Every structure is written in structure tokens, then in C-alpha cells.
Amino acid sequence: MPMQPQTPTPNEQIMQVATSYIASACLCIAAQLKVADLLAGGPKPLFELARDTRTNEDALYRVLRAIASVGVFTETAPRTFANTPASETLRSGAPGSLRDLAIWISDPFHLQVHAALMHSVKTGEPAVKKVTGMDAFDYFAKDKAEGDGFNAAMTNLSAMVIPAVLEVYDFSGFGTLADIAGGHGFVLTSILQKHSDIKGILFEVPHVVPGAKARIESLGLGSRCQIVEGDFFKSVPPADNYVMKHVIHDWEDARAIAILRNCAHSMRGKGKVILIESVLAAGNEPHFAKWIDIEMLAFPGGRERTEKEFADLFSKSGLKLSRVVPTKSPLSVVEGIKA
Helix, strand or coil: CCCCCCCCCCHHHHHHCCHHHHHHHHHHHHHHHCCHHHHCCCCCHHHHHHHCCCCCCCHHHHHHHHHHHCCEEEEEECCEEEHHHHHHHHHHHHHHHHHHHHHHHHHHHHHEEEEEHHHHHHHHHHHHHHHHCHHHHHHHHHHHHHCCCCCCHHHHHHHHHHHHHHHHHCCCCEEEEEECCCCCCCHHHHHHHCCCCCCCEEEECCCHHHHHHHHHHCCCHHHHHHHEEEECCCCCCEEEEEEEEEEECCHHHHHHCCCCCCCHHHHEEEEEEEECCCCCCCCCCHHHHHHHHHHHHHHHCCCCHHHHHHHHHHHHHEEEEEEEECEEEEEEEEEEEEE
């Protein structure tokens, strides 16, 4: 009879949490080295993995042994490793791959910023500014490697979330849909591919536009989707409806309201503002949003929100919360209509 997993003791639980940053560092190394790609064809001995990744064999073994203990890879025989369902998601280019997101969220820059989290707790201000002297998005514009990593991670997240959104929410008949701060356009192009009756506007800052343009053109959507550059705190382009994925959570209330108010002001007719966001629930249940909320505290200075908090934002922006549609992903569709 298989043994039942045991609930960790209080001491074990604290040590698991205290050492979790080490697991993040090991995960980032495995993802950067593309170990999951090397194991795509089946188990491999460690000496081959070390040779192919040009790493120290003993050190690599210790890293893989550690994260195999939490289900990322498995040691099928002494010093021989194989993929698990979890490590399969680290394969680059594979359907459902989270490799870019995993690297981004666990890279050395992230560890450096979160090491300064006490600054955020003491002051309420983003730790990233203490570490870099700059706001998060200004830093991403300056540091190309981190900026590219951020955009790749957001595309990764979109690829995970958007199929679940399109399964439960119908964008047909939306006329012209503007994706505000739409990154490289994964959300908008996915919607346009499913709904041939609508046109799109991708609104972004200048340094992101080349990546968006390349994606739109590669999918043959250039005739249905235009790109507009600008600052969403000042204005957004006129459209029938608006969509934003994980944008409003980047900002504290006053700045979030400014973005939403600009959408309401530029909206043609009685359209909708669709937010694809986490919706916080009360209580102690584990949820992705509770950790991303700390990411928002440390980086851009925003926050995750409850349904009531979204309703309050909308009411102060000339909008009204009409419904929240859960999806199979960690994010929900938060729909606002013009008040």
C-alpha cells in the first residue's frame, strides 16, 4: 500500500518557506541551461547533461537533485534524470511552455529586488527603485536584457491565460478593440485570430513596438491591426472597446483610475473595458495572486485587488463593474461598462 504524504511539522513548514528562494535560483539555472529540452527524448545520464550544458558535473547534479525533490525533474537511476510533467513546462517552444516566465520571475535581478523588500514594507514604495534608482518600467526600457526578459515572460503568461479566457468570454461584435499596453500583442492577435469580424489597435510605448509589429506581421494581421505609440496616463486611442491583461495591477489606485478614465473618455458609444486580472479572495487559501501582489509591491508599486476593489476603481473612472468571469487560468475576466 503506498504511503500517504505526511503533513509537514511546523518546523519543516517554516524551513520550506525559508529556503524557497534557493529552489527559485535552482529552477532559473535549469531553465536557462535548457535541461528540460535535453531530456525531451527521455532520461539521460548526468555526465551527458553536464557536457551539453558545459557545467560542472557535481554542481549540476546537486542542483537537479534539489529541484527533483520538489517534482521538477526526477532521478530515475543514480545520476540519471528525466522530465516530469512539471519540468516539461520548461521546454522552450513546447505547447504551454513557461520557460520564459520561470526565468523572469526567478532571475538574479528578481532576487536582488526582493532582497530589498523590507524597504517596501517600511515605506510602501517599490523596492526596485531603491535597488536601481529608477521606476520598474523605466529600468526595463534602459536594461535591454531585463526588458526583453519581461516581454517574453508576459507573452508566456498570455499564452497560458488567453485560451482559458477565449473559452469563457465572447469578443465577437466588439468592432474596434484596443489593447492598452498590450506588449508584443499575444492577447490582441489571439482575439483577432478567433474573431474575424473585429479590428485591433495595439497601444504601447515606443521601445516595445518593434516586437509587437513583428508578431502582428508574422500572423498576417497587419491589415486588421494598427499600432499606436503613446502614454496611457495622458490618453488612449479612440476605440469601441478596450482590453488590458495584467496592466491595472501594476498601478496604485490613482494611476489605475487615470488609465481607466482615459479609456472611458475615448470610448466610442457604450462600450466595454475588459480587464484580465487576478481577483483576490478573502481567507487563507493559497492563490497565485497573493504572491503576485508582493511582486507588485516590490516592482511597479501596484497591487492585486478584490472584486469590490475593482468595482470601486470602475465607479471612480466613469465605468461600472458588470460581471467577473472566472477562467481555468489564475486570471479572471473583469468586465466594466460605461456608466
